[in-house]
Amino acid sequence: MRRHYITLFILCLFALAANAQPIDPSATRATVRLFESLREVQEDHILYGHQDALSYGYHWNEYHKRRSDVNDVCGDFPAVFGWDVGKIGQQDRNLDKVSFDHMRDWIKQVYKMGGISTISWHMDNPLTGGNAWDTGERVVASILPGGSHHELYRQRLDAFADFAHSLRVGFIFKKKIPIIFRPFHEHTGSWFWWGQPHCTPEEYIALWRYTVDYLREERGVHHLLYGYSPDVFRDAGHYLECYPGDDYVDLLGLDDYHDVGDHGSSDELVRRLRIVAQLAADRGKIAALTETGSEAIPDESWWTERLLYPIKNDPIASRITYILTWRNANHEHDRPDHHYGPVPGHSCVPDFMRFYEDEMTWFVSDLPGIY
Numbered sequence: 585m586r587r588h589y590i591t592l593f594i595l596c597l598f599a600l601a602a603n604a605q606p607i608d609p610s611a612t613r614a615t616v617r618l619f620e621s622l623r624e625v626q627e628d629h630i631l632y633g634h635q636d637a638l639s640y641g642y643h644w645n646e647y648h649k650r651r652s653d654v655n656d657v658c659g660d661f662p663a664v665f666g667w668d669v670g671k672i673g674q675q676d677r678n679l680d681k682v683s684f685d686h687m688r689d690w691i692k693q694v695y696k697m698g699g700i701s702t703i704s705w706h707m708d709n710p711l712t713g714g715n716a717w718d719t720g721e722r723v724v725a726s727i728l729p730g731g732s733h734h735e736l737y738r739q740r741l742d743a744f745a746d747f748a749h750s751l752r753v754g755f756i757f758k759k760k761i762p763i764i765f766r767p768f769h770e771h772t773g774s775w776f777w778w779g780q781p782h783c784t785p786e787e788y789i790a791l792w793r794y795t796v797d798y799l800r801e802e803r804g805v806h807h808l809l810y811g812y813s814p815d816v817f818r819d820a821g822h823y824l825e826c827y828p829g830d831d832y833v834d835l836l837g838l839d840d841y842h843d844v845g846d847h848g849s850s851d852e853l854v855r856r857l858r859i860v861a862q863l864a865a866d867r868g869k870i871a872a873l874t875e876t877g878s879e880a881i882p883d884e885s886w887w888t889e890r891l892l893y894p895i896k897n898d899p900i901a902s903r904i905t906y907i908l909t910w911r912n913a914n915h916e917h918d919r920p921d922h923h924y925g926p927v928p929g930h931s932c933v934p935d936f937m938r939f940y941e942d943e944m945t946w947f948v949s950d951l952p953g954i955y
């Protein structure tokens with residue numbers, strides 16, 4: 585008898601998981617397909633992603649339609665491409681000088697290649713006019729409905745909604761390009777104005793829910809999957825402290841540079857990813873390592889020994905759908921070695937090739953039709 589109950593319980597879990605769908609009941613077909621494809625991928629593969637992959641690379645920033653350091657190294661493109669809309673609606677280039685017009689073209693290019701785009705937002709501080717790292721004031725309360733700077737926040741959301749609506753392909757029947765949208769990331773850290781020390785969990789959750797509701801209901805944006813991506817956290821309770829709820833999140837992420845850096849341990853990365861992947865599985869969501877990397881990659885075996893093998897060897901952590909490493913800055917004066925992806929000729933390339941050739945990692949050419 586007991587065995588029947590257990591079987592029934594497992595079947596119910598499968599049924600629940602099979603019914604998993606994006607939080608937006610009006611999500612476009614392609615968005616639903618992306619969500620489903622990512623849930624299928626998680627069974628056996630991990631997609632590789634790179635921030636600003638097409639925009640510029642280490643020591644180059646002239647415009648190319650389809651150039652990336654990753655492709656220069658291994659002959660394939662990432663499966664996931666990260667973009668950032670910091671300064672949207674304020675100027676025609678983002679905070680890293682990427683033109684929004686070019687970004688739109690590249691996002692279309694990614695879609696045509698069969699890849700996936702994800703957007704983060706290093707949003708300037710609406711209260712002080714400083715940047716995302718300007719944490720001086722209690723900003724979140726001021727931009728919630730009724731707050732002194734709510735109107736300005738809405739204008740920012742309008743600028744983002746306009747950009748999102750412009751991401752479409754096709755001639756007569758235009759199709760919107762699905763995007764994994766990852767606002768207010770790394771809030772368990774103290775460096776951004778939306779970070780945990782600068783607002784209460786209630787305020788953070790209210791801001792998140794307002795943002796989703798506004799984009800969905802007021803602006804009719806129905807091609808986003810919403811990603812929640814704290815920085816390192818202690819335990820499941822801490823991870824969920826600012827969680828906006830299952831009706832507001834599609835993807836449970838983790839931004840973790842700490843555990844893969846000089847003073848971290850991959851065991852801790854795996855411990856945290858197990859928590860994230862398990863929470864996601866329980867809720868019918870997707871899990872991902874939404875940001876990571878080792879600046880300038882001094883460890884020649886970083887890609888496999890520090891990142892891939894520890895994750896791959898764990899049955900729960902390996903259920904994440906993608907790993908995104910941060911950008912390869914274009915040799916900026918103040919940060920000459922600010923790169924997290926591979927670079928031709930770099931000492932990590934042989935190990936990156938092992939990462940690339942591993943049957944678990946998927947690049948864009950490995951992707952089946954995901955939309």
Ligand code: BMA
Pocket residue numbers: 668679680706910911922
């Ligand atoms: C940070 C750094 C900054 C950059 C920001 C947004 O981690 O790479 O130089 O401006 O991300 O891309």
